[in-house]
Amino acid sequence: MEIAAVYSQGGRSRKIHHLVYLPGFDQVEEFNRGLAKIADLGVDGRPTVRMSSRDLLEAVLACGEGAYLVPAHVWTPWFGVLGSKSGFDSLEECFGDLTEHVFALETGLSADPAMMWQVSGLDGYRLVSYSDAHSPPIVGRETTVFETDLDYFAIERALRTGAGVCGTTEFFPEAGKYHVDGHRKCGVRLDPEETRKLGGLCPVCGRKLTVGVLSRVEDLSWPRPWGWARRARR
Numbered sequence: 385m386e387i388a389a390v391y392s393q394g395g396r397s398r399k400i401h402h403l404v405y406l407p408g409f410d411q412v413e414e415f416n417r418g419l420a421k422i423a424d425l426g427v428d429g430r431p432t433v434r435m436s437s438r439d440l441l442e443a444v445l446a447c448g449e450g451a452y453l454v455p456a457h458v459w460t461p462w463f464g465v466l467g468s469k470s471g472f473d474s475l476e477e478c479f480g481d482l483t484e485h486v487f488a489l490e491t492g493l494s495a496d497p498a499m500m501w502q503v504s505g506l507d508g509y510r511l512v513s514y515s516d517a518h519s520p521p522i523v524g525r526e527t528t529v530f531e532t533d534l535d536y537f538a539i540e541r542a543l544r545t546g547a548g549v550c551g552t553t554e555f556f557p558e559a560g561k562y563h564v565d566g567h568r569k570c571g572v573r574l575d576p577e578e579t580r581k582l583g584g585l586c587p588v589c590g591r592k593l594t595v596g597v598l599s600r601v602e603d604l605s606w607p608r609p610w611g612w613a614r615r616a617r618r
Contacts, residue, residue: 386456386516387419388432388463389440399470400437400455400478401430401463403490403514407450407536415447437465438480445485450540452485454512457492459499459597461562464492466604468595473604474505488512488543493526494560494597497552502605510543513552527553562596576602 389400406412416425423433433440437455444453455465455475462469465478472478479486488510491500497511513526529550532538542548557563566573570588576599586593 386430389437390432391436399463400465403454403456404444405452411447418443437478441482454488456490458489459495459600460492461594468600494557494563496554496557499601502601510546510549525555565593565596565599
């Protein structure tokens with residue numbers, strides 16, 4: 385299930401999407417009982433909860449062995465854990481003392497593993513990519529490739545350890561809605577250098593641009609040259 389956590393932290397509004405995995409119906413019922421106290425789970429296919437990402441992760445872990453959480457489309461400006469609008473500069477800022485229980489991250493449509501590898505703070509995390517279940521026409525557009533038994537716990541172990549995760553099938557990140565900076569209504573699309581020259585303001589309306597994934601990766605990355613990660617893994 386994809387869940388939106390909406391809350392305030394560090395003087396800013398946070399709206400972070402997460403993927404929650406539970407191994408059985410008993411755990412699902414337990415988890416739902418807890419969330420139903422603070423959210424209407426019948427509103428849509430991606431319920432919104434008024435709790436922090438850290439507390440949501442704690443609620444997931446309380447469901448026992450095999451329960452885990454994966455931050456969804458981590459770079460998306462409005463809803464990614466590292467997004468420019470409501471995200472954080474690190475996973476530690478978001479999850480605090482429970483950060484060690486996060487072991488996988490979703491790349492999202494506007495990014496791919498080669499971009500993720502530029503950020504040293506993400507070293508050691510397994511990278512996954514999926515299609516939105518709430519958009520049936522595009523299911524399968526992005527996928528994660530496993531070499532494991534067809535078993536929930538086998539997949540969970542693969543994500544924890546990396547053994548059995550073969551990679552992802554990615555759409556072109558350049559075609560993603562949030563790959564570059566811009567304003568959709570103004571018809572503006574800018575690369576990071578152009579945005580910097582404009583001081584982050586839209587050349588059409590003069591308001592702040594939506595800073596996309598490419599700029600955000602550059603902001604948080606160490607000065608690793610493009611292609612570094614591919615060469616290192618050969």
